[in-house]
Amino acid sequence: MNLDALNDVQREAVLYDNGPQLVFAGAGSGKTRVITTKIAYLVAQKGLRPWEIMALTFTNKAAREMRERVEKLCGLEVESMWIGTFHSICLRLLRRYSAELPWPSSFVIYDDSDQEKMVVQTMRELDLDTKRFNPRSFQHFINSAKHFARSAEDRELVNDEPLNGKMRQVYRRYTEKMVSAGAMDFGDLIFQLLRLIEQNEGVRRELQSRWRYLLVDEFQDTNVVQYLLIRQLAAHHQICVVGDDDQSIYRWRGASIENIYRFEVDFPNTAVFKLEQNYRSTQTILDAANAVIVKNPQRADKRLWTENQRGQKIRYERTLTERHEADFVASEVLKLKRTFDYPLSEIAIFYRTNAQSRVLEDALRAKNLPYVVVGGFKFYERAEIKDLMAYLKVAVNPRDDVNLLRVINTPPRGIGKTTLDRLTTYQAANDVCLYDAIVATIPVESRRKTQKALSDVRRLIDELHSQYTELNALRMTELVLDRTEYVEYLKREDTIEAESRVENVHELLNACSEFVRVASDPSAAGFLDQIALESDIDQLDEPLEMVTMMTIHSSKGLEFGAVFLIGMEDGLFPHFNSKEREALEEERRLCYVAFTRARERLFITNARSRRRFNGPPVVNPPSPFLDDVPRELLDTDAFMNMPSQRQRQFSSSMPNHVARVPRDALRPGSHADDESQLVAEERGDVGPLGRAIDGGRGETDRFGREIDRSEAQIHDEHSIDRRFAGATSAESAGSFEIGATVYHTKFGKGVVQHASGVGPFSRITVRFPNHGVRKIVAKFLQPM
């Protein structure tokens, strides 16, 4: 076992095994190296057997990496190690002990939207108007109760909330319905296992003696229920938790930063280790990150340092609108690629909210820069995929009312509102699941057509259910497609959207066959489990030659050579929903996480005026976090935009910097240059935007932010973009010119015949040599 590659603290942390251990691991301090080396050491030197070790992570990606690195380190058989996410390991144990649970062993996992539907059904059943009371607040109540390990009967749940009584009532009934539907939500996976351990002595003894060493990664993001679970599992054995209180960013999901402070109290004689040397970032980036995070009170005392070079200054750019911001980013990306031969896989763009990715995508596409967006609109949340997954869930578990309800008339088979109402009434009266209600109603159904439809559905469910243990996930999905004629149903729509839906179905089949190829349990049930617990970040495996775009939350644990952090505006980041002190501190940590992802280069941008949804453009001052970054670390000529917090108001005397061509974009010959110059010149005609913003002073929107009332002018700016975008960004505005040659991934080259509307979703009529004339949504076309 070679420990030479470790620094002193790292080595001590690896070797220590004399009681509870808490490792503070700053960003880029070699945390994963310590954990994996420790695991390898335990097996190779300390004689632990692989299955006596459990390591808990938050993402499958982290778990996979850990497994691979341990294997590489010691060449040991790691298959039998319990390395996985909290949720997947809990699920595995719940399935194993399902006989001890009120749930059937074939229970399915409800995602957020399934859960919301169940909440709505419960509320309706209890005569709560879902218009007057937001089901989501009830859903939130249930989830946070579970984060705190509280059941509906728990006295601790009582508080002064006016709705508290109703919420408890819904929670209780919801739980009953979940049990009889054979469904667990995310919270249940942890909470129900904890309850089982607490209440069932046999299970408790077995689990407490099963593992000799428990390691927990990202400990700062555990919530109370996870903490309690850890405490149970580690009751008689060694525990090592690794985390960084400065990177705790999941408070809203119940994560309790206190866990990391409380650990030493609950586990007496804890040895504390601090990994403070950073191997990732330049001195400049670290200085900036430290300057931001140090403003948070109540952190564990530590300071990240590095022996790395000072590096480049942080590039800060304040642009006119979010479009200009996106164009700036795209130009800089292009420059990194062309001038410095930077691999695109080393470039990432981070934003606070998913909605910000859209403009950016347009800008990147305009410059033909390939990109991937992590998260956002998820594949498995698309209607057609959810439909098919719903069929699989019902096949595994016909009692799953939420999913049966989803597909009972998809494709339409003549079971409409009237019939459904009758079924629901029957259910309420007899307290049975929907499937049983169907079975019971068929003989007494008077309308022949409906009767046939119902017995067809019943036969379909029976057939699927009878096959789910026989066929693998791929064959099952094919069976569903065959019996429901789902693809034919999609094609019947005959719209452009239908086309991409059919492609998504094929994509699902691909996912199935890949799953069947590699999974140890290739059943449909196994597939459903994996999908339920798979996150978007997990998909990000091999580095692709593409720019990666994601939220800051998703970026945690990753690193890139160059990072663009966009939307650094007060109100957006920190987000206006994060006003209270704790939330604001978390925003600050989020900023720290974002900065410390970058190895060499960090770009920070914001826009003076931003359009959200349909609302008016809103003027946002720069993020207050920027004030905390020492100016000498910044490379910018936007200082004039960074007055101190108190006097941060836009003044009419502000120079016309908005018309400025990005300083180092003035090399002749590139697209970016021509474009920005044109835009800049045009803006000169329009006049300084300072005036426009003055006009808006005093008016605020519902979030207390300044509204830019000079919409006409902003509008001008937007149309300038469009007029001068030229060939490079034609499709970002969706304004394809008639006669232009375009490219479609499926139909190949074509010529634009007609265009209606503007924007990525406008319809463009294109003549393809081999596929005739077709209407295509603009975003699927590339200019040539």
Add this chain to the structure above:
DNA sequence: GGAAGCTACATTTTT
């Protein structure tokens, strides 16, 4: 029963 068309509504981060 079901398609189409309308309105209202909500939008932070996600295992």
Add this chain to the structure above:
DNA sequence: TGTAGCTTCC
């Protein structure tokens, strides 16, 4: 901007 849910019409 997208969609969920409602109404209207066939």
